[in-house]
Each structure stands twice: as C-alpha cells, then as structure tokens.
Amino acid sequence: MSIFIDRGTRLVVQGITGREGSFHTRQMLEYGTAVVAGVTPGKGGQRFDDKVPIFNTVAQAVADTGANASVIYVPPAMAAGAVLEAADAGLALVVCITEGVPVLDMARTLPFVRSRGARLIGPNCPGLITPGESKVGIIPGNICAPGRVGLVSRSGTLTYEVVNHLTRNGIGQSTCVGIGGDPIIGTDFIDCLRAFQADAGTDAIVMLGEIGGTDEQRAASFVREHVTKPVIGFIAGQTAPKGRRMGHAGAIISGSSGTAEEKLAAFTAARIAVMRRPIDVVELLRVAVSN
Amino acid sequence: MNLHEYQARTLLKAAGIPMFEGDVAATPTEAEAIARRIGGTVVIKAQVHAGGRGKAGGVKLARNPAEAADYASQILGMTIKGLTVHRVLIVPAADIATESYVGLIMDRETQRPVFMVSAAGGVDIEEVAAKTPEKITRLPVDPVYGLFPHQALTLAFGLYREFAHVRAAARIMEQLYDVFTANGASLAEINPLVTTPDGRVLALDAKIVVDDNELDRRPDLALLRDETAEEPSEVAARRANLSFIKLDGNVGCVVNGAGLAMATMDLVKFYGGAPANFLDIGGSSNPEKVISALKIITSDPNVKAILFNIFGGITRTDDVANGIVAATRQFKVSVPIVIRLTGTNEAEAIRILEGVGMRALSDMDQAVEQVVKLAREAA
Numbered sequence: 209m210s211i212f213i214d215r216g217t218r219l220v221v222q223g224i225t226g227r228e229g230s231f232h233t234r235q236m237l238e239y240g241t242a243v244v245a246g247v248t249p250g251k252g253g254q255r256f257d258d259k260v261p262i263f264n265t266v267a268q269a270v271a272d273t274g275a276n277a278s279v280i281y282v283p284p285a286m287a288a289g290a291v292l293e294a295a296d297a298g299l300a301l302v303v304c305i306t307e308g309v310p311v312l313d314m315a316r317t318l319p320f321v322r323s324r325g326a327r328l329i330g331p332n333c334p335g336l337i338t339p340g341e342s343k344v345g346i347i348p349g350n351i352c353a354p355g356r357v358g359l360v361s362r363s364g365t366l367t368y369e370v371v372n373h374l375t376r377n378g379i380g381q382s383t384c385v386g387i388g389g390d391p392i393i394g395t396d397f398i399d400c401l402r403a404f405q406a407d408a409g410t411d412a413i414v415m416l417g418e419i420g421g422t423d424e425q426r427a428a429s430f431v432r433e434h435v436t437k438p439v440i441g442f443i444a445g446q447t448a449p450k451g452r453r454m455g456h457a458g459a460i461i462s463g464s465s466g467t468a469e470e471k472l473a474a475f476t477a478a479r480i481a482v483m484r485r486p487i488d489v490v491e492l493l494r495v496a497v498s499n
Numbered sequence: 500m501n502l503h504e505y506q507a508r509t510l511l512k513a514a515g516i517p518m519f520e521g522d523v524a525a526t527p528t529e530a531e532a533i534a535r536r537i538g539g540t541v542v543i544k545a546q547v548h549a550g551g552r553g554k555a556g557g558v559k560l561a562r563n564p565a566e567a568a569d570y571a572s573q574i575l576g577m578t579i580k581g582l583t584v585h586r587v588l589i590v591p592a593a594d595i596a597t598e599s600y601v602g603l604i605m606d607r608e609t610q611r612p613v614f615m616v617s618a619a620g621g622v623d624i625e626e627v628a629a630k631t632p633e634k635i636t637r638l639p640v641d642p643v644y645g646l647f648p649h650q651a652l653t654l655a656f657g658l659y660r661e662f663a664h665v666r667a668a669a670r671i672m673e674q675l676y677d678v679f680t681a682n683g684a685s686l687a688e689i690n691p692l693v694t695t696p697d698g699r700v701l702a703l704d705a706k707i708v709v710d711d712n713e714l715d716r717r718p719d720l721a722l723l724r725d726e727t728a729e730e731p732s733e734v735a736a737r738r739a740n741l742s743f744i745k746l747d748g749n750v751g752c753v754v755n756g757a758g759l760a761m762a763t764m765d766l767v768k769f770y771g772g773a774p775a776n777f778l779d780i781g782g783s784s785n786p787e788k789v790i791s792a793l794k795i796i797t798s799d800p801n802v803k804a805i806l807f808n809i810f811g812g813i814t815r816t817d818d819v820a821n822g823i824v825a826a827t828r829q830f831k832v833s834v835p836i837v838i839r840l841t842g843t844n845e846a847e848a849i850r851i852l853e854g855v856g857m858r859a860l861s862d863m864d865q866a867v868e869q870v871v872k873l874a875r876e877a878a
Contacts, residue, residue: 308715310716311712312605347812348843363756363758366758368810418757418758421607423607442762444759445761445764449744
C-alpha cells in the first residue's frame with residue numbers, strides 16, 4: 209500500500225525532450241515507472257528513445273495512452289501553463305518539479321486545479337516515490353526500499369539524507385513525498401498526513417520541515433487531533449539567523465515569521481518525537497513503533 | 500528582492516496613488532537643491548534595507564536647504580544595522596491629521612494576497628499587531644478575480660468615518676492591489692497612509708518586496724536591484740548562481756540543497772561549532788560553481804575549515820570532486836577541507852579525490868565532527 213502513486217500510475221512527462229525532462233524520464237523508466245507518454249508541443253508523433261510516444265498536447269496523450277498522472281519539467285515561465293493543461297486534461301495527479309515559478313502564477317493556478325478535482329504536488333519539489341512500484345520526479349530510487357514508514361518533506365536532498373539512514377538501517381518506506389519549498393504549493397503536510405493516516409500500508413510517519421511559514425504548526429495541530437500513528441519530526445534551520453529586520457511590518461503582522469522554536473514547540477505539544485539530527489530518525493522510529 | 504522606499508514610491512506614483520512630492524539624492528548638494536525646490540521644512544530619510552531608521556538617526560527634519568545639506572552629509576555614509584547609506588530621500592515635512600496602516604502580502608496559508616489594514620498605523624504597527632491584533636483587519640483577495648470594489652470600500656470604512664476619506668482610501672486600496680499584481684510583489688505596504696488637515700489622503704512611506712522568481716521575466720524590475728545595499732560576498736554568490744548567506748562562525752559550508760544546507764549548519768552547531776555561511780550550490784553541479792563557492796568562502800578571513808556536504812541526486816558527486824580539484828589548482832586554499840559525498844557517481848568522485856591525495860567521507864555526522872574539530876584547533 210502507498211499514497212498518491214503505485215503500480216497503476218500511468219505517467220505522462222511534460223517537457224520530455226528537455227534537458228531535465230529527458231534525463232529524469234530515463235531514470236524513471238529504469239526504475240520501472242510506467243511512463244506511457246511525453247508532451248512537447250511541435251514534436252507530436254515522434255518517440256522518446258524509440259520507446260515513449262510524444263504528443264503535442266496533454267489531452268491527446270491522455271486520449272491515446274490512458275495516462276492518469278503527469279510530471280512537469282518545463283522552464284519556470286511555462287510551468288503554470290503546464291499545470292493548467294494537465295488539470296484541464298482531467299489528470300488526477302500533477303507533479304511540478306520546476307523551480308523558480310512566480311508565486312503569483314501559482315496563486316492564480318491552484319483554484320483551477322482544485323476545481324477540476326486534481327491534486328498538484330509542488331512546484332519546486334523532488335516529486336515522490338513508492339519504492340518498488342513507481343517513482344515520479346527526481347528522488348534517487350537506489351536509496352529507497354519498500355516498507356511501512358511514510359515520509360513527507362519540504363526539502364530535496366535532506367529527504368535523501370533521511371531516507372538513506374532509514375534504508376541502511378533496514379527500515380523501508382511506503383511512500384516518500386517531497387511537497388516543495390515554495391510559499392504556495394498544491395499539497396501540504398496535512399494532505400500527506402491525512403493520506404498516510406488512512407493508508408493501511410503505513411505504520412509511522414516522518415515529517416521533515418523547515419523554518420518559515422506556519423505549515424508545520426498547522427500540521428502539528430492536525431496530528432494532535434487526527435493522527436493516531438506515531439509521527440517523527442525535524443525542523444531544518446534551527447541555527448539560521450533571524451534575518452535582518454527589513455523594516456516592513458507585513459511578515460510580522462501576518463504571523464509568517466515561522467521560527468524553529470515555534471515549530472518545535474508545536475511538535476512537542478502534539479507529541480511528535482523531534483529529531484535533533486537526521487540520524488536520530490532511526491532510533492526514534494524504533495522507539496515509536498515498539499510502543 | 501527588497502526595493503528602496505524611493506523605488507517603491509515610483510511604482511506607487513505610476514499607479515496613481517497620491518503622495519507628497521519628493522526626490523532622492525546621493526550627495527549633500529543634490530539634497531540641498533531638492534530641499535530648495537520643495538520649499539519649507541523637509542524630512543531627510545536614509546534609503547537602506549533596514550527597519551528602525553528613525554531610531555538609528557537615519558531620519559532628520561531640516562528647516563531649510565542648508566540644514567538639508569548638513570543632515571544629508573551626516574546620513575550619507577552612515578551605517579544602519581551593518582548597511583551603509585548611499586542615498587537619502589527628501590520629502591516635505593507634512594502636516595498630518597491621522598496615520599493608518601495598509602499592507603498587502605502573499606499569504607501562504609490562504610494561498611492568496613491578503614490585505615491587512617489598521618487605523619492604528621505608524622511606527623508602532625508591529626506593537627499593535629503583537630498586543631492588539633483585533634485592531635488589524637484582514638481580507639484575503641481571490642487572485643483570479645482581483646479586489647472587488649465593495650471589498651476596497653469595506654476596508655476603507657474600517658479606517659475612516661468621513662466618506663470623502665473612505666472613497667479616496669478605497670481607490671488607493673485598488674491601486675495598491677494593481678501595483679502588487681503588476682509587479683509580482685510578495686509584499687506591498689503603505690505605512691503610514693495619512694490624512695491631512697485639508698482633507699487629503701496620501702501615502703507617506705512605501706515598502707515593496709518583489710518575488711525573486713519574477714525577475715527573470717521582468718528585467719525592468721531586476722534593474723532596480725541595489726547591489727551596494729548588500730553584503731559583497733552575497734552579490735558575488737548570486738552572480739555565480741549560488742544561494743549564499745554570510746554568518747559569523749568559522750566553519751565554511753558547501754552543500755547541495757537548501758534543506759540539507761540548513762541541516763548541515765544545525766549539525767555543525769550540534770557538535771559545538773559555528774557555521775560561517777549558508778551555501779547551496781543547487782541541483783546541477785558544474786565544476787565552475789564549486790570553484791566560485793570555494794573562492795567566496797575562502798575570502799572570509801574568519802573561516803578556519805571548510806566542509807563539503809554533497810548528497811548526489813541530480814548533483815553528480817564526480818562533478819563536485821572535479822570542481823574541488825580544479826579550485827585547489829587555481830588558487831591556494833590554506834584551511835583544511837573535509838569532504839563528505841555520497842550518491843550519484845560516488846565511486847568515480849572518490850577516485851578523483853584520491854588521485855590528488857584527498858579523501859572523502861560518506862557519513863555526514865562523522866564529517867561534521869571532524870570539520871568542527873579542525874576549525875577549533877586552527878582558531
């Protein structure tokens with residue numbers, strides 16, 4: 209069992225012929241992901257690596273191949289348009305890897321995505337992986353192993369660091385999701401916590417947060433009220449400087465300062481076991497699962 | 500990217516928001532000329548990306564052009580919170596009846612631009628937010644439709660009783676929303692929005708922060724960046740496409756990925772050290788980036804030891820290894836380097852490093868403990 213992706217995921221890659229898109233499509237195919245189509249406007253009718261059919265539009269790709277999820281590797285200026293196209297084509301899951309998407313673009317895109325009942329993961333994220341079944345995005349497959357721990361993270365390489373500790377210590381993962389570090393993202397901690405709580409294949413959850421914003425605090429409240437499975441948490445940036453006060457009150461008034469102390473206090477109040485170092489995940493999970 | 504007050508004023512003025520006249524000066528002579536043109540008493544304001552300018556002596560009242568020149572020469576070149584003042588803004592000393600606060604911020608939680616307005620504006624707005632948050636009205640705006648006229652009016656009715664003021668303020672709310680969306684801002688703020696005894700409503704001070712992700716498609720906004728207002732090493736890093744923040748410690752850090760970079764700093768602290776910087780070399784790792792990173796870090800005399808922490812995913816660890824070798828051939832690195840790398844092409848990376856007598860660790864904790872020890876011994 210898993211969340212969001214599994215063996216049944218049939219993937220279309222938007223931007224399949226680009227530098228990032230082609231590299232990671234090969235990695236996904238090698239991992240065993242069912243990449244059924246690619247989209248690059250103007251290159252419809254060709255094949256990627258003599259295998260994957262390329263289409264001019266996502267709608268055409270869906271009609272011809274029965275794709276049910278998309279992953280996006282297009283440049284930032286085109287990313288919002290690519291998300292809209294995927295949602296408009298009826299895909300249930302849209303994963304946007306692209307970094308540097310203007311925040312206002314996302315604010316205007318998300319209401320449409322939701323109106324179509326689609327789930328967006330990202331932007332500016334490493335994607336997700338259900339070990340042994342499907343990988344959508346850029347998380348290295350070789351550091352993951354199938355198992356029963358769910359992981360959700362705002363970071364990329366920090367996720368790899370923690371997953372690597374898990375796998376090397378014999379702890380497999382149900383699904384690992386990188387939700388992305390941007391201010392406005394399609395799927396947040398709470399969405400993933402809810403899915404992991406409902407997933408019969410997940411016994412415990414690891415949540416990797418960062419300073420900034422209030423997502424972790426809200427996630428902690430959700431854990432307190434709705435999550436019965438053990439949760440292990442980490443906040444990166446505990447030693448980051450407070451930042452020069454920029455003389456505008458907005459960030460302070462809106463309560464979006466999001467210090468590590470606030471987040472750790474919220475975790476503790478929700479009985480989330482706090483990792484002080486990435487390696488601590490192993491011991492804390494052993495304790496949590498044996499209780 | 501933070502805009503200076505005088506730059507924000509230009510954007511507000513272009514949108515039609517009423518403001519007192521004013522101009523920016525880089526020399527006392529220019530300040531004197533502007534003060535003469537404005538006439539009467541003027542305010543000289545330091546243009547620097549830091550709050551509390553007034554309390555730091557960066558805002559002065561000048562009764563005549565000669566005084567304006569005097570104060571300008573005092574303020575220009577002064578340091579406020581570590582930042583040198585290169586320009587001053589000169590505006591008339593206005594006769595003010597009331598001060599309100601109007602801010603617009605891209606809110607993560609509602610995923611919308613949110614207006615925040617308060618009749619209790621001015622320098623103490625942060626205290627108002629902390630102690631009496633009920634005095635601040637919040638209104639999320641649907642970015643698909645924009646600000647509705649009745650929403651602008653509702654916000655304005657929260658500020659003023661006199662309908663002429665309400666109407667004027669509502670218009671300003673709409674104009675501020677236009678400035679926000681047209682320039683891809685993450686924050687646009689008027690503090691204070693004032694009324695004058697003769698019944699006008701004007702913006703007295705303005706702050707705008709532009710979303711960095713807008714700058715690629717908006718070269719006009721990118722031109723507003725003031726590199727003299729930034730730490731020189733941070734400017735060099737941005738030009739090399741590195742994300743870098745200078746800190747006070749002595750352990751230089753080169754990491755791929757922001758989350759791992761922060762976790763690395765935390766771990767340095769955990770093992771009793773102090774990080775000299777945050778540095779994220781990003782995803783793709785051409786050796787040039789590694790060379791730039793090492794140059795920037797070694798230019799900081801506080802740095803006593805350097806840690807590379809690379810978890811190869813998209814980043815190829817052999818690229819990083821090649822960069823380290825090339826950098827140490829180009830210039831002498833006189834402090835010890837500890838290298839931790841694991842992931843993509845790890846075996847090749849280790850071979851490259853061993854070829855020049857360097858070694859790599861694969862464990863993050865071990866590498867951090869070692870670099871902290873080396874930095875302590877050298878200090």
